Amino acid sequence: MGQGAYSTVFEGLMDLDGVQERVVLKRVKQGVEGAEEMVEMEALMNINASKGTARGAVAAFLGYCWVEPRDAAGELTPGLWLVWRYEGSNTLASYLNRRDGLDALAADLGVAPSDVIQTATGQILSALAELHAAGLVHRDLKPANIILAEAERRLKLIDLGGCADLRSGTNYVPGECIYDPLYCPPELYVLPTAGPHIAKSLLAQATSSMLWARHKPDRYDCWSAGITLLCLAVPTLRNDAALLRFQQELEAADYELDAWRASSRFVKPTDFAALDADGGAGWELARDLLRPRDIVVAADGAVDFVASSEVRRISAADALKHRFLERVFAPEPQRAAGSPKEQRVAPGPHLSDLPASPSPEPGANPAGVSGGGTGRRRVGGAGQGLLRGLKGALLGRPAGRPHPGMRATGHGDRD
Numbered sequence: 110m111g112q113g114a115y116s117t118v119f120e121g122l123m124d125l126d127g128v129q130e131r132v133v134l135k136r137v138k139q140g141v142e143g144a145e146e147m148v149e150m151e152a153l154m155n156i157n158a159s160k161g162t163a164r165g166a167v168a169a170f171l172g173y174c175w176v177e178p179r180d181a182a183g184e185l186t187p188g189l190w191l192v193w194r195y196e197g198s199n200t201l202a203s204y205l206n207r208r209d210g211l212d213a214l215a216a217d218l219g220v221a222p223s224d225v226i227q228t229a230t231g232q233i234l235s236a237l238a239e240l241h242a243a244g245l246v247h248r249d250l251k252p253a254n255i256i257l258a259e260a261e262r263r264l265k266l267i268d269l270g271g272c273a274d275l276r277s278g279t280n281y282v283p284g285e286c287i288y289d290p291l292y293c294p295p296e297l298y299v300l301p302t303a304g305p306h307i308a309k310s311l312l313a314q315a316t317s318s319m320l321w322a323r324h325k326p327d328r329y330d331c332w333s334a335g336i337t338l339l340c341l342a343v344p345t346l347r348n349d350a351a352l353l354r355f356q357q358e359l360e361a362a363d364y365e366l367d368a369w370r371a372s373s374r375f376v377k378p379t380d381f382a383a384l385d386a387d388g389g390a391g392w393e394l395a396r397d398l399l400r401p402r403d404i405v406v407a408a409d410g411a412v413d414f415v416a417s418s419e420v421r422r423i424s425a426a427d428a429l430k431h432r433f434l435e436r437v438f439a440p441e442p443q444r445a446a447g448s449p450k451e452q453r454v455a456p457g458p459h460l461s462d463l464p465a466s467p468s469p470e471p472g473a474n475p476a477g478v479s480g481g482g483t484g485r486r487r488v489g490g491a492g493q494g495l496l497r498g499l500k501g502a503l504l505g506r507p508a509g510r511p512h513p514g515m516r517a518t519g520h521g522d523r524d
């Protein structure tokens with residue numbers, strides 16, 4: 110189905126007690142430095158996200174398995190495989206790439222075309238608010254990582270490889286940034302890189318809610334949600350070249366969205382019609398999501414957040430209350446994990462079968478800064494093998510045994 114720097118994604122079928130379930134499988138690329146660790150982290154983040162209130166916000170994670178070379182007969186190649194329920198055949202990016210994309214999205218969400226931008230934005234913000242309430246920051250929110258779950262007619266988040274759990278410090282390395290230059294906020298980091306600010310010990314972990322209150326790392330994703338709103342509402346911005354140009358012009362306009370719009374050399378006033386309706390409600394929300402944070406960059410490159418407690422960029426939970434969304438989007442009350450509704454739509458194996466996620470010392474992650482270019486990148490190879498102690502957790506099978514009914518049907522490489 111796709112191929113990133115670290116992994117290949119396949120569509121497959123899994124036999125669950127005689128019922129064939131369509132699944133998505135992600136396999137670590139062999140011989141790529143840091144790949145195993147990246148995908149292990151993605152498994153841990155899926156386990157963490159699926160444990161609590163964020164469960165409905167992300168694609169249903171079924172588990173993982175480790176295929177040993179001796180077991181690699183058939184169609185599963187050796188290595189670590191992650192498995193999700195197949196949620197649907199369209200990401201938000203695939204809708205936005207089509208000329209009739211918004212009408213198709215409206216039909217698939219079951220709403221009127223006139224309500225589709227608000228509905229999609231509300232669902233994305235709702236998923237983010239649930240993720241943030243669980244202490245997780247996605248760090249790679251963009252249309253390609255938002256999938257339409259067809260059965261629930263709901264947009265869900267996928268691709269948690271860059272997600273950081275700031276309650277436990279899992280997949281968070283101080284000073285490391287994981288970013289997509291087109292969607293990441295100008296401050297680049299979820300927390301300041303200067304100062305002793307992140308959990309380094311169990312004691313410090315207990316104070317991480319203070320850290321959250323003080324620095325508001327969730328606002329990283331809110332910027333990405335603002336860019337996503339622009340992509341939904343402004344057709345001219347729906348391609349990478351336009352987004353890059355937008356970033357450059359916005360920076361030149363000191364990150365003042367109104368100043369950008371007045372000075373932009375490639376957008377027309379009519380491009381903003383959907384945001385300008387209702388007295389500019391959508392434009393107001395975009396402006397609230399795309400506010401810069403005040404930062405100070407020291408001579409050594411360390412970034413500090415100034416007056417974090419007064420950060421003007423709106424949170425996902427507050428954005429949900431914005432008047433742009435009130436006409437069509439009534440946020441559901443926070444659902445507890447395993448509520449009856451979710452159990453109905455989530456048959457099959459459950460994460461109760463999985464062991465609790467280990468919370469590695471933050472130092473167990475490789476240090477390093479992501480490189481340039483689009484997409485996430487991370488260097489270093491320490492801390493591998495985190496999941497080996499947990500192997501076999503998928504469906505409670507014996508360690509290392511691939512599920513006999515699992516079959517990869519994709520055409521990815523087999524390196």
Ligand SMILES: Nc1ncnc2c1ncn2[C@@H]1O[C@H](COP(=O)(O)OP(=O)(O)O)[C@@H](O)[C@H]1O
Binds near residue numbers: 267269
């Ligand atoms: N649960 C899922 N259901 C259906 N399709 C999925 C699911 N997860 C991923 N995909 C598809 O696979 C693609 C790649 O998945 P993703 O996790 O974003 O991997 P990558 O790291 O390669 O970006 C997605 O863009 C989407 O088309």
Ligand SMILES: [Mg+2]
Binds near residue numbers: 268
């Ligand atoms: Mg992706």
